[in-house]
Amino acid sequence: MKYSEFRLSGSGGQGLILAGIILAEAALQNGKNVVQSQSYGPEARGGASKAEVIISDDLIYYPKIENCDVLLALTQKAYDKYIDSLKPGGLLILDNMITRKANRNDVDVYSMPILSTAADKLNKMMVANIVALGCICELSNIVDKKYVEKAVMNRVPHGTEELNKKALIEGFKLVKDKKREMYYEVC
Amino acid sequence: MGEETFKLMQGNEACVEGAITAGLNFFAGYPITPSTEIAELSAAKLPRVGGKFIQMEGEIASISAIIGASLTGKKAMTATSGPGFSLKQEGIGYAVMAEVPCVIVNVQRGGPSTGLPTSPAQGDIMQTRWGTHGEHSIIVLYPSTVREIFDTTIKAFNLAEKYRTPVILLMDEVIGHMREKVEMPNREKIAIYNRKKPSSSLEKYLPYKVSEGDMVPKMANFGEGYRYHTTGLVHDETGFPTNNGKIAEELINRLVHKIENNLDDIVDYEEYKLQDAEEVIISYGSTARSAKSAIDVLRKEGRKIGLFKPITIWPTAKNQIEDLSKRTSRISVIEMNMGQYFLEIERIAGKYSKVDKYGRSNGELITPKEIVSFIKEG
DSSP states (O other), X not given: OXXXXXXXXXXXXXXXXXXXXXXXXXXXXXXXXXXXXXXXXXXXXXXXXXXXXXXXXXXXXSOSOSSEEEEEEOSHHHHXXXXXXXXXXXXXXXXXXXXXXXXXXXXXXXXXXXXHIIIIISSOGGGHHHHHHHHHHHHHOOSOHHHHXXXXXXXXXXXXXXXXXXXXXXXXXXXXXXXXXXHHHHO | OOGGGXXXXXXXXXXXXXXXXXXXXXXXXXXXXXXXXXXXXXXXHGGGGTOEEEEOSSHHHHHHHHHHHHHTTOOEEEEEOHHHHHHHHHHHHHHHHHTOOEEEEEEEOBOSTTOBTTSOOOTTHHHHHHSSOSSOOOEEEOOOSHHHXXXXXXXXXXXXXXXXXXXXXXXXXXXXXXXXXXXXOOGGGOOOOOOOXXXXXXXXXXXXXXXXXXXXXXXXXXXXXXXXXXOSSOBOTTSOBOOXXXXXHHHHHHHHHHHHTTHHHHOOEEEEXXXXXXXXXXXXXXXXXXXXXXXXXXXXXXXXXXEEEESEEESOOHHHHHHHHHHOSEEEEEESSSSHHHHHHHHHHTTTSEEEEEEOOSSSOOOHHHHHHHHHHO
16 A cells, blocks of 8 residues: 555644544454554643544554654644644645645655535534545545445534535545646646 | 444443443542543533443542432442542541442553653552452452453443452553454343342341351441441441451451452453463563563563453452463562562462562653563573
8 A cells, every 4th residue: 555654633623533533443444454543631722633544454463653644734733733743745634724745755645625625615614624624535545435435424424424425525535636636836 | 243243442431331330320520631531521411321420529539429329229420540549548547447339540640749641651550459458358359451441341231240249450551542442242241239238027038147147237228217327437247336256357357258269250360372381470550461462572582471450450360370380380470669569479379480570660651572581581
């Protein structure tokens, strides 16, 4: 597998732990071994938050991640804290509000309007995690999309299924738009 | 095997699933990170299986409530972390003395005091052994995978019922909070042990009398007609207090020996790549996971190293550890503290083998990389 270790980072309350759980569940249904772990501060909101997912064909013992293959950063603070942990050749997915960037020419960078898509297009900041999940899955191809959709439906609160499904599709779409844009830049 | 037999499950969730499978029908607790999900899920699930959940006003009240519930015949559990576990020591001693089966879960976090609430630690190893005062023995189990949490919780209930004793289920923040793929067993095939009930007539029942060759008295439920008295004081067969030194000696001896004389039944452990091992790592809980990863790396480099992972922390697997010390040259105890279990291992193994320790207390899980370099340095 090209990517195995995923780190989802941002601030507490953004739903990154739930996004990590959904990613892990989708990969499990797709026949992989998975471990999801998390770390957070004593506060319920704000503060730094990260979820980690390991997806592997082998047994997984050590459940944490030192250096990751895929890094999602939704806040500048999380970006600053974890950018150095991304392995060379890794995949960096960041919200386009993050403007202060490190010099990492050795990774694939996708800067996309994740938070604003949730806030403006879907009118619910709360689904930014699922938009981000859509981006991760579309870019990494780590798991079949049908399993991701099923895991989202299984884990989001009742009554929010349609909204979250839309958010996931918007996430997929952000990547397609971004790739088209990058293609034109090259041409 | 269909894909539905595999589940993504959290450690704390597996604890509740295991407890309910073992027959848990009374939970009293006071939520505390990183054990809170155990209380939350007990609150959600117990009413659906005819059980009771109660959030108490504090930690001492919680353990008192489960002791009371157990005396009426319930299978009772509470869950906490360091600060709450300190408070519960009084109740643990009472449950030892009055021989009340119950399960106390301690999902360890950084300490002392309120410490590092959201970070892992293994600093309560000695507290589980000697936290409550007075001469006693205790059973402490410590799983390291989500599936093992399920199985070990069932074992905790079974041992509590069988030996009429509080059993402490130790976990840590890493295994409590992590989720992983688990295959759930067929529940109908799981052995469940229930406490032995008296067969004597109501008038003749002596609550603390043990029959010949047995070390555990039969236990009636409060409220079903048998009359008996329960106390934390030294007591005779009737359950009433006494100052008689001979009775005191016999009682304490029995309380200790009913556990220490049954190591074969109580002691549980896992061996990993030990068969041809010339050196051994001893590690438990989440740290044992790091140790396995480290061993895989070291094996690839040609080192003959394996893991001995105690699942029963107390009483210690002394026979197995002594055997190991006789056939290996170096034992490294790796734990998230500054060398607590190391003291016990050194006591058992130090005569025959070199015993080293590696540990720290910064709220982070020890990494395989650290273990690899520690082993190579020694």
